[in-house]
Amino acid sequence: MTDNSSNQKVIVFDPELCTGCRYCEVVCSFKHYGCIDLSKSYVRILFNGDEGTGAFEAVNCQHCEEPICVSACPSEALEKDERTGWVKINPLKCIGCQMCVYLCPLSVPFFDEERKAAVKCDFCDGDPECVRHCSPAALRVVTREEALQLNKRLYLGIR
Amino acid sequence: MKRGMNDIRIFRFDASSCNGCDIEVLGILALGLPLSELGIKIVDTPQEANTLVVLGGVNIKSEPELEEIYELIEPPRRVIAVGSCAATMGIFKGGYTMTGPVDEIIPVELYVMGCPPRPQVIVSALADALGIKIKEIEPLLKTPEGFRGEPVVSSGKCIGCAACMNLCPASAIEIDDTDDERIIKFTHKDCIYCATCQEICPSEAVELAYRDKPWFGDKEAATAEATLELKKCLLCGIPFVASKQVDWAIKKIEEKLRIPQEAHDQLLRTSSICPDCRRKSINQVTEAKKILTSIAIRTQ
Numbered sequence: 001m002t003d004n005s006s007n008q009k010v011i012v013f014d015p016e017l018c019t020g021c022r023y024c025e026v027v028c029s030f031k032h033y034g035c036i037d038l039s040k041s042y043v044r045i046l047f048n049g050d051e052g053t054g055a056f057e058a059v060n061c062q063h064c065e066e067p068i069c070v071s072a073c074p075s076e077a078l079e080k081d082e083r084t085g086w087v088k089i090n091p092l093k094c095i096g097c098q099m100c101v102y103l104c105p106l107s108v109p110f111f112d113e114e115r116k117a118a119v120k121c122d123f124c125d126g127d128p129e130c131v132r133h134c135s136p137a138a139l140r141v142v143t144r145e146e147a148l149q150l151n152k153r154l155y156l157g158i159r
Numbered sequence: 160m161k162r163g164m165n166d167i168r169i170f171r172f173d174a175s176s177c178n179g180c181d182i183e184v185l186g187i188l189a190l191g192l193p194l195s196e197l198g199i200k201i202v203d204t205p206q207e208a209n210t211l212v213v214l215g216g217v218n219i220k221s222e223p224e225l226e227e228i229y230e231l232i233e234p235p236r237r238v239i240a241v242g243s244c245a246a247t248m249g250i251f252k253g254g255y256t257m258t259g260p261v262d263e264i265i266p267v268e269l270y271v272m273g274c275p276p277r278p279q280v281i282v283s284a285l286a287d288a289l290g291i292k293i294k295e296i297e298p299l300l301k302t303p304e305g306f307r308g309e310p311v312v313s314s315g316k317c318i319g320c321a322a323c324m325n326l327c328p329a330s331a332i333e334i335d336d337t338d339d340e341r342i343i344k345f346t347h348k349d350c351i352y353c354a355t356c357q358e359i360c361p362s363e364a365v366e367l368a369y370r371d372k373p374w375f376g377d378k379e380a381a382t383a384e385a386t387l388e389l390k391k392c393l394l395c396g397i398p399f400v401a402s403k404q405v406d407w408a409i410k411k412i413e414e415k416l417r418i419p420q421e422a423h424d425q426l427l428r429t430s431s432i433c434p435d436c437r438r439k440s441i442n443q444v445t446e447a448k449k450i451l452t453s454i455a456i457r458t459q
């Protein structure tokens with residue numbers, strides 16, 4: 001990780017703090033589609049209802065350092081901004097092949113049937129709505145370095 | 160040959176074309192062919208004609224006129240639909256004034272494909288209908304360099320991503336998914352030869368080729384197809400993507416990224432799970448975040 005990229009901002013999700021209010025989904029769909037439709041949100045909160053553990057998890061873009069979606073895109077519609085580190089889709093270049101949807105392990109990009117293009121978290125150009133409205137601060141903006149520490153602890157069990 | 164049809168007296172009717180086909184029909188006169196010797200004549204009134212050339216799809220206003228003109232032509236008569244719009248309404252499909260392609264109003268004998276078709280092709284189609292050979296036209300029929308004919312898909316190269324179907328402005332590409340196969344069908348009757356499919360195809364499987372006889376009697380028969388194997392989701396068992404598409408993308412990722420072996424194996428596994436299942440279960444999401452975190456550690 002270079003100095004520049006370790007200071008870049010990313011969104012992390014902390015399942016220990018989430019209350020499951022789904023306000024992030026409400027504001028995300030309102031910001032990007034102008035309507036409150038949770039099925040159009042770029043961030044998704046999951047409830048583990050079947051197992052009854054009461055755990056939460058989120059499908060949220062990690063704005064990876066080396067994004068799989070960008071390298072899978074045949075039309076260079078997905079671009080990683082070198083300075084900010086955000087991974088964005090240029091809707092004018094997207095051909096709707098859904099490579100990113102199938103190859104991202106999290107399946108973060110969604111295929112928008114109306115626009116015939118893939119859509120994904122665009123970091124709201126610096127001030128993510130989901131983070132602004134998350135009252136328990138389960139979704140928050142941190143540096144890449146801090147995000148890696150948190151994700152290592154949560155998913156790989158490394159302290 | 161039908162009785163009384165050994166010459167062609169054409170009456171041209173523009174049902175609602177954009178005038179592209181219209182100009183190409185006029186262009187026949189500029190080819191320098193001895194049309195009158197060949198028995199081809201363009202006439203001014205439907206009463207003198209025996210062949211009706213229709214251009215464009217039919218709309219609310221032109222429908223009664225088209226029916227009237229058809230009745231005014233003495234049988235035996237034949238109708239030739241010139242251009243994609245006359246065959247299927249082309250890009251005007253679904254327009255609020257459109258009432259149908261020509262063959263829904265009157266019987267059509269021959270469809271000339273193109274958007275618009277070249278004048279040489281229109282004359283050859285007419286000659287073919289008449290059963291005569293025009294020697295002078297053969298050198299003219301030769302396709303110019305870079306000319307866009309009908310799209311032909313190579314089954315070996317196609318990865319079945321459906322990008323062409325999503326972007327085709329004329330909805331000329333259909334995808335039929337069965338239990339284990341995906342069929343990508345290019346229907347030439349709808350095609351407007353814009354080459355978008357050729358331009359965007361990630362695997363360069365589509366090519367706008369040109370065939371000897373760009374006209375047809377049965378419009379349903381003019382197609383090109385590719386058949387692909389579908390991959391079934393590991394969890395729900397529903398086919399969701401062409402296997403070749405995932406293989407193609409993974410190869411591309413391997414070229415660009417160095418992914419640790421373990422994460423690579425997990426990536427192969429998640430790519431066999433449909434996006435719906437991946438976004439539905441916490442286990443899948445934690446699994447995916449594990450992969451992404453281990454990739455992030457490597458780049459640290």
